[in-house]
Amino acid sequence: MSEKEISNIIELNEDLIENNERLANQNRNLFKKKNIKSIDFVGAIGAGKTAVIESIVKRILKDYRILVINGDVTSRIDADRIEKHGVKTIQVNTGRECALNSYHISQVIKNYDLNEIDLLFIENVGNLICPSDFILGAEKRVVIVSITEGEWVIEKHPMLFKMSDVAVINKIDLIDVMDVNIDKMVNDAKKINPNLKIIKTSAITGENISELIKEIIN
Ligand SMILES: Nc1nc2c(ncn2[C@@H]2O[C@H](COP(=O)(O)OP(=O)(O)OP(=O)(O)O)[C@@H](O)[C@H]2O)c(=O)[nH]1
Numbered sequence: 497m498s499e500k501e502i503s504n505i506i507e508l509n510e511d512l513i514e515n516n517e518r519l520a521n522q523n524r525n526l527f528k529k530k531n532i533k534s535i536d537f538v539g540a541i542g543a544g545k546t547a548v549i550e551s552i553v554k555r556i557l558k559d560y561r562i563l564v565i566n567g568d569v570t571s572r573i574d575a576d577r578i579e580k581h582g583v584k585t586i587q588v589n590t591g592r593e594c595a596l597n598s599y600h601i602s603q604v605i606k607n608y609d610l611n612e613i614d615l616l617f618i619e620n621v622g623n624l625i626c627p628s629d630f631i632l633g634a635e636k637r638v639v640i641v642s643i644t645e646g647e648w649v650i651e652k653h654p655m656l657f658k659m660s661d662v663a664v665i666n667k668i669d670l671i672d673v674m675d676v677n678i679d680k681m682v683n684d685a686k687k688i689n690p691n692l693k694i695i696k697t698s699a700i701t702g703e704n705i706s707e708l709i710k711e712i713i714n
């Protein structure tokens with residue numbers, strides 16, 4: 497590949513990211529105007545994003561009108577899991593794309609009456625790398641990993657921790673069967689981003705889910 501071809505690809509990527517940021521800003525402004533709190537959940541496949549969101553909505557659905565946007569390459573399994581709690585959902589299938597982008601979100605909210613909601617949760621496609629290129633315009637980003645991914649998972653994937661507001665270390669109920677040093681995970685996250693709020697949770701037992709709710713909603 498020639499140097500010119502390589503520089504064209506770099507320019508194309510920069511354009512994509514710039515366009516994404518422009519639309520993300522539009523989404524952010526619209527959420528503010530409509531007084532909607534918006535939170536974007538990112539994390540590896542199976543870390544517990546849907547389970548954590550389920551655990552949160554079960555506790556707060558009497559107090560807030562909630563919409564959950566679920567991103568997945570295919571299927572509406574996650575949206576169905578959330579909807580069984582009586583919460584409205586929209587599934588976005590990204591096909592070959594490994595992350596949601598701000599265009600997906602702008603299309604969803606263009607066709608939805610935002611006066612009907614106070615809280616918007618967005619579950620991104622399970623991936624610890626791709627979502628770092630695409631902000632969505634949400635007020636806060638929560639990155640979720642779990643102890644079953646091993647104690648090196650944060651050290652190996654610093655990007656999403658740099659750009660998130662809250663880091664959740666999930667599945668702590670499994671600590672006795674996992675040979676994992678959770679303190680190392682916490683220290684890695686702090687080193688990468690000293691401003692991160694770090695919360696150790698179990699979506700199954702509910703441990704520290706109330707603390708997470710306080711952090712993201714209040
Ligand atoms: N023991 C335990 N299991 C959990 C916990 N959170 C999630 N799980 C289980 O882990 C599996 C994956 O959880 P999901 O909530 O589907 O994970 P996800 O991050 O949404 O996965 P994708 O959307 O496919 O990326 C399910 O079988 C959950 O029941 C937890 O805190 N403790």
Ligand SMILES: [Mg+2]
Pocket residue numbers: 545546547574619
């Ligand atoms: Mg999920």
